[in-house]
Amino acid sequence: xxxxxxxxxxxxxxxxxxxxxxxxxxxxxxxxxxxxxxxxxxxxxxxxxxxxxxxxxxxxxxxxxxxxxxxxxxxxxxxxxxxxxxxxxxxxxxxxxxxxxxxxxxxxxxxxxxxxxxxxxxxxxxxxxxxxxxxxxxxxxxxxxxxxxxxxxxxxxxxxxxxxxxxxxxxxxxxxxxxxxxxxxxxxxxxxxxxxxxxxxxxxxxxxxxxxxxxxxxxxxxxxxxxxxxxxxxxxxxxxxxxxxxxxxxxxxxxxxxxxxxxxxxxxx
Amino acid sequence: xxxxxxxxxxxxxxxxxxxxxxxxxxxxxxxxxxxxxxxxxxxxxxxxxxxxxxxxxxxxxxxxxxxxxxxxxxxxxxxxxxxxxxxxxxxxxxxxxxxxxxxxxxxxxxxxxxxxxxxxxxxxxxxxxxxxxxxxxxxxxxxxxxxxxxxxxxxxxxxxxxxxxxxxxxxxxxxxxxxxxxxxxxxxxxxxxxxxxxxxxxxxxxxxxxxxxxxxxxxxxxxxxxxxxxxxxxxxxxxxxxxxxxxxxxxxxxxxxxxxxxxxxxxxx
Numbered sequence: 382x383x384x385x386x387x388x389x390x391x392x393x394x395x396x397x398x399x400x401x402x403x404x405x406x407x408x409x410x411x412x413x414x415x416x417x418x419x420x421x422x423x424x425x426x427x428x429x430x431x432x433x434x435x436x437x438x439x440x441x442x443x444x445x446x447x448x449x450x451x452x453x454x455x456x457x458x459x460x461x462x463x464x465x466x467x468x469x470x471x472x473x474x475x476x477x478x479x480x481x482x483x484x485x486x487x488x489x490x491x492x493x494x495x496x497x498x499x500x501x502x503x504x505x506x507x508x509x510x511x512x513x514x515x516x517x518x519x520x521x522x523x524x525x526x527x528x529x530x531x532x533x534x535x536x537x538x539x540x541x542x543x544x545x546x547x548x549x550x551x552x553x554x555x556x557x558x559x560x561x562x563x564x565x566x567x568x569x570x571x572x573x574x575x576x577x578x579x580x581x582x583x584x585x586x587x588x589x590x591x592x593x594x595x596x597x598x599x600x601x602x603x604x605x606x607x608x609x610x611x612x613x614x615x616x617x618x619x620x621x622x623x624x625x626x627x628x629x630x631x632x633x634x635x636x637x638x639x640x641x642x643x644x645x646x647x648x649x650x
Numbered sequence: 651x652x653x654x655x656x657x658x659x660x661x662x663x664x665x666x667x668x669x670x671x672x673x674x675x676x677x678x679x680x681x682x683x684x685x686x687x688x689x690x691x692x693x694x695x696x697x698x699x700x701x702x703x704x705x706x707x708x709x710x711x712x713x714x715x716x717x718x719x720x721x722x723x724x725x726x727x728x729x730x731x732x733x734x735x736x737x738x739x740x741x742x743x744x745x746x747x748x749x750x751x752x753x754x755x756x757x758x759x760x761x762x763x764x765x766x767x768x769x770x771x772x773x774x775x776x777x778x779x780x781x782x783x784x785x786x787x788x789x790x791x792x793x794x795x796x797x798x799x800x801x802x803x804x805x806x807x808x809x810x811x812x813x814x815x816x817x818x819x820x821x822x823x824x825x826x827x828x829x830x831x832x833x834x835x836x837x838x839x840x841x842x843x844x845x846x847x848x849x850x851x852x853x854x855x856x857x858x859x860x861x862x863x864x865x866x867x868x869x870x871x872x873x874x875x876x877x878x879x880x881x882x883x884x885x886x887x888x889x890x891x892x893x894x895x896x897x898x899x900x901x902x903x904x905x906x907x908x909x910x911x912x913x914x915x916x917x918x919x
Contacts, residue, residue, distance in 0.1 A: 472747040473766070473800035479741045497742070498801070505802040531742035532767070533774040 382418070382457065382507070390417030394509035394536075396500055399423040399460075400440035400554035401449045404544040408513040411541055413454035420507050421450040423460040428471060429495030435640070440554055459507065466502065474498045475532070480618050481524045484631055485642065488608050493524050500525055504536055511537045515544075517551050519629055519644045523618050543643075545571065551643045563637040566604050570634055570643050573598045573610070577630040578647040581612075586624045586649075588612040599634070608633040608640070615646065624649055651687070651726065651776070659686030663778035663805075665769055668692040668729075669709035669823035670718045673813040677782040680810055682723035689776050690719040692729040697740060698764030704909070709823055728776065735771065743767045744801070749887050750793045753900055754911065757877050762793050769794055773805055780806045784813075786820050788898055788913045792887050812912075814840065820912045832906040835873050839903055839912050842867045842879070846899045847916040855893045855918075857881040868903070877902040877909070884915065893918055 385392060393416030395408045405421075412419040423446050430436035447458045474494050481493035504512065514522045522540050529538055544552045549571035550564075559567060577595040585591045592612060599607055610632035611620045621628060624647075631644035654661060662685030664677045674690075681688040692715050699705035716727045743763050750762035773781065783791045791809050798807055813821045818840035819833075828836060846864040854860045861881060868876055879901035880889045890897060893916075900913035 469799065471800055472749065473797045474745050474747070475742060475801075476745050477742045502800075502802045505804055508804065528742045530738065531740055531771075532744075533771045535774055535777065 382420070385418040386508070388417075391511065392416060392507065392509040393419045394503065394507045394512045395419065395421045395450075395455070396503050396512065396514070397421060397423055397446075398425045398439065398554065399446045400442050400557070401446045402544075402552045402554060402556075404515055404517065404552035406449070406453055407544050408515060408541050409450055409453040409455050411539065412511065412513050415539075416509075416511060418457070419455040420457040420459055420509065421446075421455045422503050422507065423458060424466060424499070424503075426466070426495060426499040427463060428467075429492050429499065431489040431492055438558065440557055459503075466499070471498070475501050475528055477524045477528050477531070480520070480527050480616075483613065483618055483620060484520050484609060484611060485633060486520065488633065493521070496521055497524055497528050501528065501532075501534070504534060509536060511539055513539045513541055516540050517543045517553065517643065519615075519631060520618050523616065549575070551641075553641065555639050555641065558639045560637055563604065563639070566602055567636055567641060569599065569602050569605065570632060570641055571645075574630045574632060574643055574645045577610075577612070578645045581624055581628065581630075581647040582650060588621050588624055588628075591624070591630075595630070595632075604636060606635040608635060612647075651689070654687040655777070657686075660780065661685060661776070661778040662688045663772065663776045663781040664688065664690045664719075664724070665772050665781065665783070666690060666692055666715075667694045667708065667823065668715045669711050669826070670715045671813075671821045671823060671825075673784055673786060673821035675718070675722055676813050677784060677810050678719055678722040678724050680808065681780065681782050684808075685778075685780060687726070688724040689726040689728055689778065690715075690724045691772050691776065692727060693735060693768070693772075695735070695764060695768040696732060697736075698761050698768065700758040700761055707827065709826055728772075735768070740767070744770050744797055746793045746797050746800070749789070749796050749885075752882065752887055752889060753789050753878055753880060754902060755789065757902065762790070765790055766793055766797050770797065770801075770803070773803060778805060780808055782808045782810055785809050786812045786822065786912065788884075788900060789887050792885065818844070820910075822910065824908055824910065827908045829906055832873065832908070835871055836905060836910060838868065838871050838874065839901060839910055840914075843899050843901060843912055843914045846879075846881070847914045850893055850897065850899075850916040851919060857890050857893055857897075860893070860899075864899070864901075873905060875904040877904060881916075 393412030475497035548568040550568045573595040577591045580591050612628050615629045633642045662681030719727050744766035817837040819837045842864040846860045849860050881897050884898045902911045
């Protein structure tokens with residue numbers, strides 16, 4: 382890697398927790414297109430999980446991940462062990478205030494602290510020029526962007542659009558934990574967000590009204606328990622009351638013991 | 651700087667708050683000896699001050715600092731403005747648990763968070779190979795070492811011994827705020843630490859006893875108010891009860907409105 386750097390090659394990093402799917406594929410492809418060397422990291426980061434069962438059940442498919450990443454042109458898969466990443470008790474953490482507080486931050490205590498901390502560790506280890514993150518984790522992307530700006534991290538952060546199944550379900554490593562029946566129900570999450578987005582495009586300006594409409598739609602599916610569905614500003618992720626510019630409609634739901642998140646950018650015309 | 655890096659020069663950073671004295675001089679000299687390019691940063695970092703008056707009264711002597719640093723062989727003095735360092739509200743912080751908690755951490759809430767955050771920002775801006783810190787701020791040095799280890803920061807941290815006046819007073823930018831009379835009293839802080847160190851070298855093994863002896867010595871000087879005087883392990887900075895290896899005796903005192911800190915390493919024979 383230091384050889385690539387000395388040769389003046391641009392280094393791209395795609396940080397993942399493995400169980401790679403076409404969404405990750407899009408990140409890797411973009412890095413391969415834009416950088417001379419692409420590193421895919423695969424690390425299921427214990428300190429960002431707020432639930433032990435979620436950590437335990439998180440799919441781990443390293444052998445397939447390596448093949449997948451290399452087939453797309455990545456040169457390096459960096460898959461450290463837990464003791465390589467955390468050889469001592471981890472006492473230092475990156476805290477990102479404000480942007481990390483609403484949405485998932487409210488329901489997953491310590492999650493974004495764990496994310497920001499491990500991402501900064503990976504940045505220091507790999508020292509890439511660019512790092513690629515999916516827009517499905519829109520709040521994560523906003524947290525990383527803020528961290529990079531606030532801490533002067535010399536890395537360009539690239540957000541990559543969500544990849545969806547043909548029925549609209551956003552790709553996620555956790556989707557493989559859905560039962561066949563729940564898998565058929567799951568696309569209603571995206572439908573609810575699209576409903577909100579359409580209402581905004583058609584002129585709705587009061588966020589609570591749009592929110593109520595989307596929640597009423599989801600309420601028709603009793604299998605789904607909504608954790609949150611909020612309309613937020615796209616940089617700071619703070620819930621808005623009136624819609625005066627582009628907003629993100631973001632939601633987290635539970636379906637058969639699996640937590641799904643999704644979001645859409647809704648544009649005010 | 652990127653030119654120096656491409657030419658394979660080692661870059662040394664000496665982060666300071668200015669008002670440079672011979673203690674800083676020792677740091678700069680060591681960096682100049684060991685590195686191909688030395689950068690001295692001068693920035694009075696608002697977010698590490700717990701008292702507005704201390705921030706306002708902190709001496710600022712940039713023109714002299716530049717001459718001083720250059721005379722010792724530093725190639726670059728980096729003196730950013732507050733808006734360069736904090737162009738947006740700072741929402742991201744580095745929190746170092748445990749080592750930052752006792753001693754000064756207990757009496758200056760938010761201090762080490764501010765220190766760790768600005769030091770990491772400077773590291774990302776300057777991207778040195780080595781960074782030099784004085785042992786006078788022993789807990790600060792321990793916090794930075796821990797941060798670097800925990801966050802995989804690719805920089806070598808070098809601790810440099812305390813420089814003292816002939817009467818034992820540790821050099822500090824705040825010393826110039828002492829009245830002539832207080833300046834005459836100030837060396838008793840170091841004398842108290844030496845008393846403790848001598849007791850340990852001579853066989854004292856119970857930390858509270860050693861502490862009592864040093865405090866009793868300081869109590870003979872009513873002008874001095876002790877904030878803390880503790881015997882701690884040198885890595886984690888946690889107060890110890892029995893002395894079974896090298897320890898640091900560290901103290902903070904107030905003298906005529908000026909806060910002074912000092913420490914000595916005490917070796918168990």
